[in-house]
Amino acid sequence: MLMGIATKNSILLIDYIILARRDYGLSRLDAVIDACSKRVRPIIMTTLAMGTGMMPIALGWGADPSFHMPMAIVVIGGLITSTVLSLLVIPVLFTYLDDAEQWLRHVTGHSSSHGLARVPE
Template identity: 75%
Template sequence: MGIVTKNSILLVDYTIIARRQYGLSRFDAVIDACRKRARPILMTTIAMGAGMLPNALGLGAEPSFRQPTAVVVIGGLITSTLLSLVVIPVIFTYVDDFYQCLVAKFKVRN
């Protein structure tokens, strides 16, 4: 959960910065943020998955104890990668749409 949280916060932060500083549209800002964060997210996933792979394959001492844990960790890494790169940008767009709707509805008119 810590990896997903960190990656999600950085992804949304990059998106907001790109919109404010560079004037990008929401779609372009999300795509730019995903492009910038994809490499670190994938590198973290691959490094941790490669480190757990020998345990998941049952190599080493006492594989019956460590193998199930390694398989679960690798599955969690794959899930967190998809969550960070696909689900979080989609949720961000929904939340941003809702925010824009609220701003338009409650905008003070002079």
């Protein structure tokens, strides 16, 4: 469940960046900032909804807290970590990979843009 949410958030963020560059002709930095500003609310809302849903279990309310409580605490921690990764680390990794792709195209002499992330300038 947690991996699915983190993956979905990251994929949608990168998709927004690629679409903003391709459809609106934004620079990479502007596209990253635009995508993060548009995706921050849904990502935070998902994290808060799941975190508050797991909070009673993490506090030990309900049946058999010895088994469920540690799991709920780990899920809440994972949600917070995946939120930070989705909003801060993934855009930075995207810029590094985009730089590597552009460098590789320059070195190999390929100027065609068959990849989704490459925008003609």
